[in-house]
Amino acid sequence: MNRSVLYSQVVTHLKGQGWLLEDEGERGTLWRHEWKGKLLSVPYSIETGTIAWVDLMKRLGTEPDFESRLDLSIDVKGQPMRREDASLFNDVIYLKVSHDLIHDTVPLQAGARLIDSAARMLRTCATTAMGPMPRIKGHYRASGDNIASRIRMGHSMTGSYAIPIYVPVDTDPLDPEAMTLVSPDNMNVRPEPATRRVSRIFSESLHAVSEQVKNQVGDPSTEELLKLVATGVTREFVTSLTEVIENGSVAQFTANYRWASIEGVRQSLPQKTVLRDENIEALEGLSKALKHVPTESSVQHVGRIIGFKDDANNPPMYLEMQVAYNGRLRNVRVDFRPELRHDVLQWLDAGTTIRVVGRTTTPAHITNAKSISPLSDSQLSI
Numbered sequence: 001m002n003r004s005v006l007y008s009q010v011v012t013h014l015k016g017q018g019w020l021l022e023d024e025g026e027r028g029t030l031w032r033h034e035w036k037g038k039l040l041s042v043p044y045s046i047e048t049g050t051i052a053w054v055d056l057m058k059r060l061g062t063e064p065d066f067e068s069r070l071d072l073s074i075d076v077k078g079q080p081m082r083r084e085d086a087s088l089f090n091d092v093i094y095l096k097v098s099h100d101l102i103h104d105t106v107p108l109q110a111g112a113r114l115i116d117s118a119a120r121m122l123r124t125c126a127t128t129a130m131g132p133m134p135r136i137k138g139h140y141r142a143s144g145d146n147i148a149s150r151i152r153m154g155h156s157m158t159g160s161y162a163i164p165i166y167v168p169v170d171t172d173p174l175d176p177e178a179m180t181l182v183s184p185d186n187m188n189v190r191p192e193p194a195t196r197r198v199s200r201i202f203s204e205s206l207h208a209v210s211e212q213v214k215n216q217v218g219d220p221s222t223e224e225l226l227k228l229v230a231t232g233v234t235r236e237f238v239t240s241l242t243e244v245i246e247n248g249s250v251a252q253f254t255a256n257y258r259w260a261s262i263e264g265v266r267q268s269l270p271q272k273t274v275l276r277d278e279n280i281e282a283l284e285g286l287s288k289a290l291k292h293v294p295t296e297s298s299v300q301h302v303g304r305i306i307g308f309k310d311d312a313n314n315p316p317m318y319l320e321m322q323v324a325y326n327g328r329l330r331n332v333r334v335d336f337r338p339e340l341r342h343d344v345l346q347w348l349d350a351g352t353t354i355r356v357v358g359r360t361t362t363p364a365h366i367t368n369a370k371s372i373s374p375l376s377d378s379q380l381s382i
Contacts, residue, residue: 003044009089010042010056013262057261091169091199091263092154094256096162097244106161107249115153117240118165123148124240125202128232129194131324132302134225134293135235141327147198167199169260191306191322191329196263201232203257203270204353204375209233209241210273211376213282220286225293228286230300230355231375235290242283245275252276268352268374301332301356301366302375305348310341319344321354332356332364336372347374 011029018034028043040059043052097106097114106114126144127136154164170193192200208231212224220228245253253275275283307320316335323332334356336344347354358369 004046006053007042007044007046009262010046014040014042060261089169089260089262090166091196091260092258093165093167093199093202094157094162094254094258095165096254096256097250097252098161098254099249099251110244110249111161114161114244115163117244118163119148120240121206121237122151122165122167122198122202124234124237125205125232126198128205128234129197129201129324130327130329132229132232132300133234134229134290143194143327144198147195150195167195169193169196169199169263192304193263196260197324199257199259200269200353203255203273205232205237206241206255206273207270207376209238209283209286210275210279213275213279213286216282216286220289222293225289226300227355228290229293230302232302233290235287238283238287238290241275242280242287245277246280246284248277250277268347268350299357299359301334301358301360302353303332304351304353305344306331308344308348317341317344319348321356330364332360332366334358334366334369334372336369340372 014031018036019031019040020034021029022032022039023030027045028041031040031042032038033040038059040056042056046052046056095114095118097110099106123140123145124136126148127133127141128144129147130141130143150168152166152168154166156163205228208228212220212228241253244250255273257269257271259269301321301323303321303323305319306322309318309320317338318333318335320331320333322329324330346352353375355371355373355375356366356369357371358366360366
């Protein structure tokens, strides 16, 4: 039986999320989750909007709200896309500026500044997605610009001035070498697509900056600045954000997110971030501080867990995380104590971005990490 294009995309997603092919029949395939034990059937003729598709999304833990999805003319393959498909294959970032006294409008310059700043912020995130740096100084990475060029803007929406930005999430199979993990016998997941990495870093950077300026007392410390840089924040990112709300015509800047269902729902990812005009002074101070922050990214490692070794007969336990350095992705092994096993499993299952502080040895291996924690949480001892 002919297999739909969507079937191939779903299969790629399943393979990357720990599903194994259990059986193959005339009408579809049966899949079993590697460590959860769940079963899932996928018809060869699967199409969005059908009962089979809705049931599949529910079984995968996603329940698309078809009525609220926005229109998008093409998908990641350049083919026409129906209304309900937009956020199945795209991370959607909803950016909004508003004024307390003027509903549904902002000055023209404020609207233009939002679009310009959003483009620059996403461009910086596409560069830091391939390695953190405190300042870019015009040295944007070509690989990042290639991703940034694929990002699209949708129609503006009611709610003062609000625009959706679509970041296509790649669903093609990765190079086999990129899937090589610590051991084929241990738990692993599909490494994060490059385009999802950009939208994730944008959301986490914006959230980190928001938390920093809201809680900041005095000048930010070197430790706080280094954590921001490791997250993906640059001086250019903060400067662009400041320009959105600095002239008094915008009272509030809001970012909401709808994460692409095809890559799986990540509850650990930010869902909403709000900044107000009262944060301008702190933003300006943070931008100045980032101008002089030292570069010590080698001791801070931020990324998702893609592999996990759990063998009591062959210690130590360790995880493998995907991180970016100087324009290239690489896997770093991190040893940890057995008492952290439950936390590591939760972070792996949820796709949580973690932060590890410690120096690597050769090959990329951290044996004595100072701390390991979710990016948004306080540090935990190893």
